[in-house]
Amino acid sequence: MIRAMSILTIAGLASTSFGQNYILRLEGGPQEIDTTTGSVTFTIDVIGDAEAGLGTHMLWGSLALESSGSSLIQNISWVHADWSEYNIDGGYAGNGVYNHIEFGQWETTNWTPRVGSELGERIGSFQISLAQGDDVSGMLDFNLLATSSFGLSTIDIDTGASYYSSPESLVFEGFSIQLVPAPGSALVLMGSILLCTKRRR
Numbered sequence: 001m002i003r004a005m006s007i008l009t010i011a012g013l014a015s016t017s018f019g020q021n022y023i024l025r026l027e028g029g030p031q032e033i034d035t036t037t038g039s040v041t042f043t044i045d046v047i048g049d050a051e052a053g054l055g056t057h058m059l060w061g062s063l064a065l066e067s068s069g070s071s072l073i074q075n076i077s078w079v080h081a082d083w084s085e086y087n088i089d090g091g092y093a094g095n096g097v098y099n100h101i102e103f104g105q106w107e108t109t110n111w112t113p114r115v116g117s118e119l120g121e122r123i124g125s126f127q128i129s130l131a132q133g134d135d136v137s138g139m140l141d142f143n144l145l146a147t148s149s150f151g152l153s154t155i156d157i158d159t160g161a162s163y164y165s166s167p168e169s170l171v172f173e174g175f176s177i178q179l180v181p182a183p184g185s186a187l188v189l190m191g192s193i194l195l196c197t198k199r200r201r
Contacts, residue, residue: 025173055154060104070096137181
């Protein structure tokens with residue numbers, strides 16, 4: 001697939017834009033999670049977007065995912081959006097890392113982009129399961145990664161022109177979740193802070 005894309009670019013049928021013009025971002029997950037009462041499963045969406053003039057719909061792309069707090073992550077699964085007809089799912093690698101994913105739709109004669117593939121819409125979703133953590137606190141970070149020469153291609157429904165991101169033109173926007181400690185841990189932490197304050201006085 002990548003070889004075919006390179007040929008199209010060389011032939012002048014596709015254009016590559018430089019500057020940070022394409023975005024793959026994570027959004028929609030919870031802002032805060034408490035794992036003290038048991039395991040938790042939540043969803044984070046992957047959104048594809050591009051600046052004005054670089055198409056109207058998403059065509060192809062690829063990505064991977066990494067996260068901090070890997071010891072707390074039990075599993076990650078991927079669910080592609082309904083519009084994506086071509087899908088490669090590398091699966092969960094463990095340690096908070098999700099392998100190479102590809103997505104896209106087939107461009108044929110008299111073809112129109114599928115509903116839901118408009119720029120700014122969802123590419124798919126990660127479903128993430130966390131194990132119970134009785135004394136867990138801090139930030140849990142999720143970041144998207146590049147896995148090929150381009151991460152997102154777009155097409156203009158009016159002109160038929162297609163565009164491809166380059167490593168220099170693609171921005172990845174991650175997502176962070178605050179892990180809430182157990183009430184007992186919070187009280188111990190507050191007590192330690194007060195004790196230190198008294199000692200300084």
